Amino acid sequence: MTTGDPLALWRSNPFFVLEIATDATPTDVERAGQRLLALLAVGSANVQTYPTPLGPATRDAEQVRQALAALRDPEQRVLHELWASVAPTGGPATDHNNTGVCAGPCAGPWEEAEHALGWSALWAR
Amino acid sequence: MTTRPLYVGIDLGTTNSTVAVFDAEEITLIRNSLGSVLTPSVVRIDARGNVTVGARARRFLDTDPANTRSEFKRLMGTTHQLEFPASGTLRRPEELSAEVLKSLRQDVADQLGVAPERAVVSVPALFELHQTAAASNAAMRAGFERVELIQEPVASAIAAGWTQGGSNGPWLVYDLGGGTFDVSLLETREGLLRVVGHDGDNFLGGRDLDRALMDLAIARLAADGIVIDRANPQHARALRQLRLAAEEAKIELTRASEAPIFIAGLDVDGQVVDVDLIVTRRDYEAAIGPLIDRSLAICTRLLAANGLGDGALERVVLVGGPTVTPLLRERVRAVLGADFGEGLDPMTLVAQGAALFAGTVALDGRPAAKAPPSTGPRVWLQFPAMTSDLTPFVVGKLLEQANTIKQIKITRSDGEWQSDPTPCEADGTFAVMVRLLPRQNTSFEVQGLDSSGQAVTLQPASFSITHGITLGDPPLSRSVGVALADNRVQVYFNRGSPLPIRRTFVLHTVETVHPGTEGHVLKVPIVQGEFAWAHLCRLVGTLEIPSTELSAPLPVGSEVELMLELDRGGQLRAQARIADIDRIFDQVALLMTPQVSLETLADALHKLRTRAADLSRAAFLDRSGKTAARLSAAVPRLDEAEQNIKAARGGDLDAGEQARRILSDFDALLAEIEAEQAWPELGRKIEESFAMAVSWVAGYGNDAERSTLNETYQACKRAFVARDADEVERQRAVIERLGLAAYFRHPGAWEWEFERCAARVGESTDVRRASELVAKGREAVRQRDREAIEQIVRELWVLSPVDHDEQKLGHGSGLRKR
Numbered sequence: 001m002t003t004g005d006p007l008a009l010w011r012s013n014p015f016f017v018l019e020i021a022t023d024a025t026p027t028d029v030e031r032a033g034q035r036l037l038a039l040l041a042v043g044s045a046n047v048q049t050y051p052t053p054l055g056p057a058t059r060d061a062e063q064v065r066q067a068l069a070a071l072r073d074p075e076q077r078v079l080h081e082l083w084a085s086v087a088p089t090g091g092p093a094t095d096h097n098n099t100g101v102c103a104g105p106c107a108g109p110w111e112e113a114e115h116a117l118g119w120s121a122l123w124a125r
Numbered sequence: 126m127t128t129r130p131l132y133v134g135i136d137l138g139t140t141n142s143t144v145a146v147f148d149a150e151e152i153t154l155i156r157n158s159l160g161s162v163l164t165p166s167v168v169r170i171d172a173r174g175n176v177t178v179g180a181r182a183r184r185f186l187d188t189d190p191a192n193t194r195s196e197f198k199r200l201m202g203t204t205h206q207l208e209f210p211a212s213g214t215l216r217r218p219e220e221l222s223a224e225v226l227k228s229l230r231q232d233v234a235d236q237l238g239v240a241p242e243r244a245v246v247s248v249p250a251l252f253e254l255h256q257t258a259a260a261s262n263a264a265m266r267a268g269f270e271r272v273e274l275i276q277e278p279v280a281s282a283i284a285a286g287w288t289q290g291g292s293n294g295p296w297l298v299y300d301l302g303g304g305t306f307d308v309s310l311l312e313t314r315e316g317l318l319r320v321v322g323h324d325g326d327n328f329l330g331g332r333d334l335d336r337a338l339m340d341l342a343i344a345r346l347a348a349d350g351i352v353i354d355r356a357n358p359q360h361a362r363a364l365r366q367l368r369l370a371a372e373e374a375k376i377e378l379t380r381a382s383e384a385p386i387f388i389a390g391l392d393v394d395g396q397v398v399d400v401d402l403i404v405t406r407r408d409y410e411a412a413i414g415p416l417i418d419r420s421l422a423i424c425t426r427l428l429a430a431n432g433l434g435d436g437a438l439e440r441v442v443l444v445g446g447p448t449v450t451p452l453l454r455e456r457v458r459a460v461l462g463a464d465f466g467e468g469l470d471p472m473t474l475v476a477q478g479a480a481l482f483a484g485t486v487a488l489d490g491r492p493a494a495k496a497p498p499s500t501g502p503r504v505w506l507q508f509p510a511m512t513s514d515l516t517p518f519v520v521g522k523l524l525e526q527a528n529t530i531k532q533i534k535i536t537r538s539d540g541e542w543q544s545d546p547t548p549c550e551a552d553g554t555f556a557v558m559v560r561l562l563p564r565q566n567t568s569f570e571v572q573g574l575d576s577s578g579q580a581v582t583l584q585p586a587s588f589s590i591t592h593g594i595t596l597g598d599p600p601l602s603r604s605v606g607v608a609l610a611d612n613r614v615q616v617y618f619n620r621g622s623p624l625p626i627r628r629t630f631v632l633h634t635v636e637t638v639h640p641g642t643e644g645h646v647l648k649v650p651i652v653q654g655e656f657a658w659a660h661l662c663r664l665v666g667t668l669e670i671p672s673t674e675l676s677a678p679l680p681v682g683s684e685v686e687l688m689l690e691l692d693r694g695g696q697l698r699a700q701a702r703i704a705d706i707d708r709i710f711d712q713v714a715l716l717m718t719p720q721v722s723l724e725t726l727a728d729a730l731h732k733l734r735t736r737a738a739d740l741s742r743a744a745f746l747d748r749s750g751k752t753a754a755r756l757s758a759a760v761p762r763l764d765e766a767e768q769n770i771k772a773a774r775g776g777d778l779d780a781g782e783q784a785r786r787i788l789s790d791f792d793a794l795l796a797e798i799e800a801e802q803a804w805p806e807l808g809r810k811i812e813e814s815f816a817m818a819v820s821w822v823a824g825y826g827n828d829a830e831r832s833t834l835n836e837t838y839q840a841c842k843r844a845f846v847a848r849d850a851d852e853v854e855r856q857r858a859v860i861e862r863l864g865l866a867a868y869f870r871h872p873g874a875w876e877w878e879f880e881r882c883a884a885r886v887g888e889s890t891d892v893r894r895a896s897e898l899v900a901k902g903r904e905a906v907r908q909r910d911r912e913a914i915e916q917i918v919r920e921l922w923v924l925s926p927v928d929h930d931e932q933k934l935g936h937g938s939g940l941r942k943r
Contacts, residue, residue: 026315030595031514035556038507038520044554062627065598069623072319072597 014067015084016052022081033068133244133490134479139198140303142166143476144229147484149566149591152477157232168221169193172211178228197221199304199779202256219259226267241490243271245483247475249305250276250602251325254665257695274694278309280478285442286318286594294439302445304330316513319597324427328783331447337412338371356771382406410452421460438463444471485511501582513595515561523553530573538568561592598623608650608659610635610927612935617689627690632940634683635927640675650936660934661793666713668699681890682923818864825870834863875914882921889924
């Protein structure tokens with residue numbers, strides 16, 4: 001994550017990268033990571049992007065592993081939970097009952113996302 | 126050939142080596158031809174060139190020491206060549222390690238009928254990159270076609286986690302081997318084993334306990350008028366005999382309250398004496414106490430670094446022969462306040478863990494079977510060979526001839542479970558969640574279903590997964606970066622980063638390299654360590670771009686896209702891409718630690734003593750009790766280095782290495798203390814940077830920048846109060862960047878900067894090019910072309926001079942950041 005880019009807090013938030021909810025158990029986290037790593041290894045086109053409050057972002061195996069490492073560390077996880085939880089409403093649709101996988105295709109930026117995050121106000125100066 | 130997988134794990138130890146195999150359910154320790162699971166890491170080469178390994182070789186340590194070598198692991202990654210005079214040969218430490226590995230591989234073949242082609246070999250967690258590379262080379266020389274390395278404490282942790290099942294919470298692996306000490310902090314949660322951090326000392330081990338006992342004996346003999354001098358090569362044989370006797374007494378003292386050191390006919394300067402000493406456990410414990418304390422200080426440092434206080438540990442796992450020492454167990458229990466993991470064999474745990482790890486990464490040692498005749502569409506399956514998850518995913522992709530397959534069905538071999546038919550995606554991929562049987566290896570059959578629902582056999586038609594533990598990515602033990610020409614370090618991977626890891630930075634050359642100039646090389650030094658200055662970090666490899674491989678000049682300021690990659694076992698790969706000449710360079714010379722003459726070491730020791738004395742004096746004058754205490758606690762290590770230099774003069778190569786390491790660590794400690802003494806100066810620097818930034822941001826910054834500047838200044842002050850030098854420098858850099866960003870918005874800023882560069886044109890790395898730019902710049906100034914001035918200034922920056930003294934300290938680096 002680049003500390004100089006505040007947007008990165010959302011764009012590369014491990015919960016978004018792994019497409020899981022912030023209350024995912026450690027087993028859910030591992031399972032989601034293992035599934036994504038395997039799909040990326042076989043070259044699945046469907047998992048190369050993931051939804052974020054700022055629109056689809058691309059991911060690779062390196063990012064998935066970094067996300068897994070971040071969520072395995074309880075201290076780091078708390079921080080990422082915080083950032084993910086203050087994301088604007090209408091966040092990534094996840095099917096929490098099953099695999100933690102994004103239910104729909106990656107859409108464009110969520111409506112009003114930038115406004116809700118305060119970016120337009122910040123960067124319009 | 127065995128029908129079950131053959132996962133091979135090898136603990137290549139300093140004193141003994143062990144091999145274990147795992148068949149996805151059971152771990153078996155392999156016995157050597159003498160029936161032991163421990164093979165001494167000893168190699169003998171006789172006059173006919175015959176190589177003997179293990180206990181048979183060990184017998185000759187006393188009678189034919191010149192042709193029998195032990196403890197070469199401590200010299201791995203150095204340029205030392207060990208001589209075998211009877212056969213007239215020289216062997217490097219990694220070649221001798223290869224002989225031990227070859228012997229262990231043969232033991233597997235003898236016991237199981239299969240010579241493994243792939244294996245996992247353990248290395249100490251604090252092995253540096255060149256030592257790791259030496260271990261890997263040794264395995265390849267031993268006949269393995271593929272080898273994965275695992276850090277020893279991680280291996281111990283896997284074995285302990287496998288054996289002891291589902292405990293949750295933090296625990297510590299205390300691994301005191303023959304020559305190295307590793308301590309790792311781990312955590313298990315829901316079957317996930319995670320290495321939180323590790324620490325250690327590459328030059329502390331059972332051998333040092335032997336040495337302490339030997340010193341005790343030498344002192345007793347001296348009192349009787351028999352003087353044995355470590356520095357005297359004539360005494361080498363007597364010292365060896367004494368050491369073997371001390372080793373036996375050490376083992377005896379783990380059970381008895383006293384033990385004899387008996388040597389019949391010890392020859393010292395022509396005087397033959399019978400040594401008959403009794404050492405009490407109390408004397409022995411007094412001698413080894415400081416060594417145990419040294420190891421415990423490392424443990425508490427690791428716990429403190431991870432915010433763990435007293436009583437936080439759930440248990441401690443002891444690994445390594447020396448951990449049977451009663452005093453050690455007592456002190457470890459008292460200081461760490463946790464129970465020991467029971468039922469774990471400290472001597473073979475690492476090998477068992479390495480074998481289990483081979484299972485988690487599916488590194489089957491059996492020679493690859495010939496592909497069976499194709500009977501169906503091929504499918505590429507991805508699944509964890511071992512996992513703590515009872516319902517993991519199996520992911521796959523249908524390959525050629527697979528377009529008739531519409532769905533996938535997976536059936537457990539016991540027939541008790543099968544998946545629903547799962548549709549394949551348009552690109553042939555699928556993901557199916559399977560259900561494992563707890564704590565065992567579960568086999569599955571995979572089938573395709575065509576559009577009519579007819580089953581189609583796939584290749585492969587089956588696979589298996591073991592339910593056990595999931596291993597989190599191991600963390601990097603020391604930061605890795607690239608030394609720059611200004612002696613700073615561009616950090617690539619911070620300590621604790623999960624492995625494997627890869628990063629790329631764009632750097633710039635500081636000088637022009639002309640093609641074909643003999644001996645002219647652009648150096649990219651790769652360093653390991655936690656210091657901001659390259660000369661304090663260890664040089665572990667160099668990527669070289671030789672002028673002989675260039676077809677056109679590589680001008681100063683050329684962009685070098687430099688990628689570093691570390692695999693899970695800590696093996697390094699580096700690649701430099703130079704877009705201007707469309708070339709990629711990837712030959713990293715992994716350095717051997719160069720041999721340093723004993724005179725150089727003695728000189729360094731003298732200088733460090735003087736520097737330490739000056740710093741102590743300054744600390745007393747400043748009434749800085751903490752610094753004075755730190756120094757006085759560290760100074761005995763210089764005495765230790767002095768003893769080691771003496772022993773090295775007597776022919777003990779390992780002692781020389783140990784002295785080098787102590788002096789280098791001491792140098793770093795003094796640098797740290799010097800930086801602390803310059804603390805008030807750092808405070809002044811912060812104020813200067815802030816004052817400068819405020820004046821520019823107030824006039825030319827925006828509200829966001831003003832608020833960020835204020836927050837950064839507060840953060841910088843907080844770090845200053847907390848005496849966190851790295852954080853202070855990080856925040857100060859942000860303050861300076863904010864100030865500079867605002868400064869360059871001033872209409873005259875680029876012109877001022879141009880004049881500053883123009884005034885120093887004679888010092889540029891390419892004066893001709895810089896002069897041309899200055900001439901162009903003058904024209905742009907006349908025409909008030911601000912964009913052109915900015916562009917020219919940026920180009921002049923690239924040509925700014927290099928301080929050659931700094932560059933020399935920076936291991937001769939040819940790169941810098943823009």
